[in-house]
Amino acid sequence: MNFFTKEGKMKTKVVIVFLVALLAMGAFSLAKADTLLFPVIAINPGSVTTIVSVINYADPSSTHLTYIYRYKDSLVGGLPNITGACSTTTVTRSTYTKDLVSFDTSGTFDGGSALFDTDAYGGEFSLPGTGPRRAYLLVTHSNAGGVPQTVTGAVSGIPIASSLVGEAIIMDISGGAAWGYKAINDTTRQNYTFDTTGVQTALANSLFRTFSFFPPNVWNTRFFVTPIGADMNSANLEATVRLSQVVHVLNRTGFEFVFTPPDITPKCTAAVDLSALMDSTTFSNVQTTGGFSRFVVSSATAAVAYKLEYVIENPTYGGTNNNGYLITTTTDTP
């Protein structure tokens, strides 16, 4: 097409009008793929690792999740790398509705493949490369080519904007020490932008109470619960906690075990084992697989609760490792 002839200019105008129309109809709009942020990934292969767990509630789900590592070397010239820029590595792996996947970002455990899991995801999840590195990780719904895909639905009771949930443990596997956190899902937008307002919506979101747990025949999971309210200098406050009657307990392949969850009422402060929050049938069903659920404070009295998970003298994880993070500061169901 010759743009300089009268005919060429006419055709160009038609094309421009057509493109504008397409834009107006949103044909070129970005996909609204729910995205999760893991703000701290610490890796030093053989000594420090970060184990990431991701729960996918999208239904229908995209066929894949894309894991975007933004990473840099921890040290430059022997000194902490404070101001260096990040590079990007992307990994795309298959997923499905109600899948829980856990993996070691350093590749130390199981070569970076899914842990406690026999799912075929199409490869490892770890950050390739060597040496100590720091990163943050974004996880988003995508197709097999890594192109973000719009999520149009989620499992009943789960908002579409919160269809991805995650948590991480950073472990020193040579000495035996750990800490962890919940991943952040900004419910106000479904892209790669995270700002103050959006992050704070994630912290207050009831989905924040969703947690995963490793196989109880290897790891122990416990909740430290302190009811909060007036006159805490003298009052023996009581709060009632249990697992969700809507989410129940699911194993790693998304099979849901329904049961009437026992109510536990800690007074003043207490440690409640995960096994005490399940009935024996459910516990026997997830003992070798692990899974996920949601923590509930069902009383009018609120509570601050931390989830603690620990492994005892297991050389695979560097001995004894404990990890704890805040799971709720309020009363909330279901």
Add this chain to the structure above:
Amino acid sequence: MRSNLPLKYFILLSFLFLFSLFIEPSWCMAQTKAGPVDITLEPILSSGWVTYIQDGDLFIRSTEGAPLKIRAKKETTGVIISPSLNVMGSSIFLAWIEKGSEGSKVMFAASRDKGKSLAKTSEIAAGTKATQVRTSVDHGGRLYLIEALSEKEPGIIINLSLDRGETFKQIPLGIKELEFLYYPISVTTDDMLYIFLSGVREGKDQVGVKLFEMNSLKPLDYTMIKETEQVSFIDAFIIKNRPAVIYKTSREGKFVLEGAVKGDKGWEIFSLKDAEGLDVARIDCHAWEDGRALVVFSGEEREKFKQRIYAAVSEDVGRNWSVRRMDNKEFDNTKSWLPRMAVDGDKVAVVWEDSRDIRSGIRMKLSFDRGKTWREQDIPLSDARKYAFRPRIGFSDGAFYAAWDQFRDDEKKVADLVMVRLKWDKMLKMESRKPKVISPKQKEALLRERVNAYWKGMLKKNIKVTYEIHDPFYRARIPFDYYSSHRGPMVYHHYSLEDVKIEGNVAMVKVKVNYDVPKIIIMGKETSIPPKEVVTEDTYLFIDGKWYRRFVDAMSGGSSIEY
């Protein structure tokens, strides 16, 4: 030299007799093993066949012959879930779901020559949302693969084969009355397929049944049997040609076992009243043609006693039940749970997972009279040196078959599947062997000796001695070098054994100790902790004839062994 054959024979027989007194029962049984297996899948047993996953491949095997690979990992399109096994004559049927990112597939495989070869593998459904598949065969030889779809248009799909799995007809049964459905289980009688399930309708939980007429291939209406709280499990059986269902739910904050039997005028509800308040982990059911029914289950009462084994019997087609405890252990501070049952006429064999010896093992109990009375012994079935769990039992062709998973050592990292074939007379012989008994006085003496040895070792800093007295599950994970390099700074000067309390194979020991810390660096400053006297409370476990100090992590309270 004259040969004295009678004397030699006498010596040989005496030796064999004496040797037999010390052989654990499991050593006398031929065991078939396969491994390492994926323990996230419990053994699935039908008649004399078991299915399991090894290195990602799906297998079936019996106690004889080689295992048959049904599905190789590289052929699968996702993770294998919900395998279901059924044996009909020389045919073996296996169905499972492969769950992946492209949706789930329902797969089916058949062997028609008693497991010698794989006759057929076929894809029954693709892109399905099925979460569970079960196979069953009715008296007419009809084969059913029943898929369950749990949410967002819940339903059942019956895949029916009239030619032993060569072809299937797919018949969807939508259950539009329900928002969710869980745990479907089916039985057949009088050419009717009864599919019991737990469901949610208008936000309320219920147990219901969907009927399917097999001759006309027509689904009938869904019927609610009872409104309930949320249901943890459902089981179904036929009693005097009537379909029956039994399930665990809760009522007014207490766990209950309830059920229903189809009567002439509708569903007759029953309740196992003596099981009220018990947190039942699992049940297994059997009914005889004269209307007698037997349910075996394990249950606990929280903060009172751990899981123990019960039998519930009904003589009147499920209307009334009497419950009695079945297992025979002195203390309930260890778990006995997840029982399974197999029946040969009036003979009943029940197996379960038992931790009374601390290291979990499989125990078995026998009845001659359909569960009316039980033999005295809880027979150890598995090798006491191996941690064994998740047993199953079946009966076929005149023999009982049991299968379970078993860790290779106390590190509990790698497990094998173990399978045994048992004849009733052999089982009775096992039952007649009296267990080795140690008197309470002797047991306490051994404990005191062991505790003293430990603390003398602590005083003298004899790390080798103190390490060896820690429980074998801790030592299986933690080598001596690691233990010795992670001793704390405390120096012990004196101890006195204050009190011991023994309950079965678990003891609580109170010891008063005097210690100080001559030198410790806190926040960069060197300091010391002056002499202190404290009373420690330790747990000791009686394992393999010795007392061991249970390792407990100071911060979390966790341990390498749970019982």
